[in-house]
Amino acid sequence: MAEITRYKTKPLQCWKKAKELRIQHYKDVWEAKEKGKVLLTGGEYSFLPLPAGLGEFEYLGGEPYGATVGTDPILSVECAEATESKNFARDMCSYMRLYWGSMFLDKSPWGKFIRPDLALTWHLCESHAKWYQRVAEHFGIPTFAVEIPLRPDEGRKESHLKYLVAQLEEAIEWMQKKTGRGYDDEKLIEAVSNEVESTATWAKVCELNKHVPAPLDLKSMFSLYIVSSLLRYRKESVDFYHELYAEVQDRVQNNIAALATERCRLYHDAEPIWHFLQLFRYAEKYGAVAVASFYVFIVGTAFEADETGSWVPARTLKERGLTLRTRQDALRVLAESYIDRPGLQGWQVQQKVADSIRIAKEWRCDGALLHFNRGCEGLSAGLSEVGLALKKAGIPTMSYESNMVDPREFSSTQIIDSLESFLESMNLKKLEE
Numbered sequence: 001m002a003e004i005t006r007y008k009t010k011p012l013q014c015w016k017k018a019k020e021l022r023i024q025h026y027k028d029v030w031e032a033k034e035k036g037k038v039l040l041t042g043g044e045y046s047f048l049p050l051p052a053g054l055g056e057f058e059y060l061g062g063e064p065y066g067a068t069v070g071t072d073p074i075l076s077v078e079c080a081e082a083t084e085s086k087n088f089a090r091d092m093c094s095y096m097r098l099y100w101g102s103m104f105l106d107k108s109p110w111g112k113f114i115r116p117d118l119a120l121t122w123h124l125c126e127s128h129a130k131w132y133q134r135v136a137e138h139f140g141i142p143t144f145a146v147e148i149p150l151r152p153d154e155g156r157k158e159s160h161l162k163y164l165v166a167q168l169e170e171a172i173e174w175m176q177k178k179t180g181r182g183y184d185d186e187k188l189i190e191a192v193s194n195e196v197e198s199t200a201t202w203a204k205v206c207e208l209n210k211h212v213p214a215p216l217d218l219k220s221m222f223s224l225y226i227v228s229s230l231l232r233y234r235k236e237s238v239d240f241y242h243e244l245y246a247e248v249q250d251r252v253q254n255n256i257a258a259l260a261t262e263r264c265r266l267y268h269d270a271e272p273i274w275h276f277l278q279l280f281r282y283a284e285k286y287g288a289v290a291v292a293s294f295y296v297f298i299v300g301t302a303f304e305a306d307e308t309g310s311w312v313p314a315r316t317l318k319e320r321g322l323t324l325r326t327r328q329d330a331l332r333v334l335a336e337s338y339i340d341r342p343g344l345q346g347w348q349v350q351q352k353v354a355d356s357i358r359i360a361k362e363w364r365c366d367g368a369l370l371h372f373n374r375g376c377e378g379l380s381a382g383l384s385e386v387g388l389a390l391k392k393a394g395i396p397t398m399s400y401e402s403n404m405v406d407p408r409e410f411s412s413t414q415i416i417d418s419l420e421s422f423l424e425s426m427n428l429k430k431l432e433e
Helices: 015-031 050-054 062-070 073-084 094-105 128-139 154-179 185-208 218-224 226-231 235-253 279-284 294-298 327-339 349-362 383-392 412-425
Strands: 038-042 057-061 118-123 143-147 264-269 288-293 303-305 311-313 367-373 397-402
Touching: 015 057, 015 218, 015 226, 015 235, 038 050, 038 128, 050 057, 050 154, 050 185, 057 062, 057 226, 062 073, 062 094, 062 226, 073 094, 094 128, 118 128, 118 154, 128 143, 143 154, 154 327, 185 218, 185 226, 185 235, 185 294, 185 311, 185 327, 218 226, 218 279, 218 288, 218 294, 226 235, 264 294, 264 349, 264 383, 279 288, 279 412, 288 294, 294 349, 311 349, 349 383, 367 383, 367 412, 383 397, 397 412
Parallel strands: 038 057, 038 118, 118 143, 264 288, 264 367, 367 397
Antiparallel strands: 303 311
């Protein structure tokens, strides 16, 4: 066997801090009511800075919570079956089904489920608003959904921005009315500034993974993005991503690899199987490391498209020379960050195909893994077209079928066999242990 290049590698120092922030977040959420905080729930990428003006609050994001439940195969089946017992279809969003099941059973990974005060969510895929309508009915609480407009062309951007900002203003008035609290615009401005900084810095970290060897592997990135998903509006999130960015820059400058034996780079599309992230470790036995993900790059990050269509990290407020002074300033910047973000319009198949090819090429991927995820019809839509386009572009693909959080639709043997056959078809052999 030819000698395999071995890069320097070492553990990520920020890993422990990311884990601590995640654990502390859920502790804070579960203790929010007894500490007099407002407790909200909704989609993970809802407009989290908005409640900041009310004072102290915590927010339970539905998708990360569903993924957390999904890491426990026993609890996840219990929750899924509890939802199905109420005549909800099995092909609905799996995050939603596990969240609902946990709510119906009054059972969570940390004891009883919690009762939120409000449900404030965004509405991008077809399940978002209906998800929290059912939560509101169960607990007897108010709910509000902000619709994200799909932007078909640049010429309609301004009208869509005005529409989105108007909804955000209405949401603030609604929260004040439902909680009886005043509203502090300075806290909103601070939260928006933190979100812009967090998401842009995390995008810069993702961009560094274009380097060969990759400083981060995708399995780790699935854990690192969660800080942004949960806490992006807070100063501790900004501090974490600044620290992470500095560490990953150092890894790039010193050729410190996530995988010492990197010799093949993989692109992954759609959510992973949360209870089977070791899929990526099996690939590493062949010297193949997953380095880029459409899902990771749209959740918790802020990319923007440059004049060529390439995804580049969004500019921070400082880089744009912007200072937020009023509520209107903050809401417009927040709305614009959603309108301008590539990938969030992923339901548009041709755009997703173009973006997937661009990411795979710019992150120097040699192959692609496509998860036809029965738990998310939205992000699985168009994957067949993505696969055909990648092959046409000279990037071989492997598809596998499963469910991100429902182990009843999962076969480790089938997936591992497919992965090994795919890697061997790329002339890769398993390396010596």
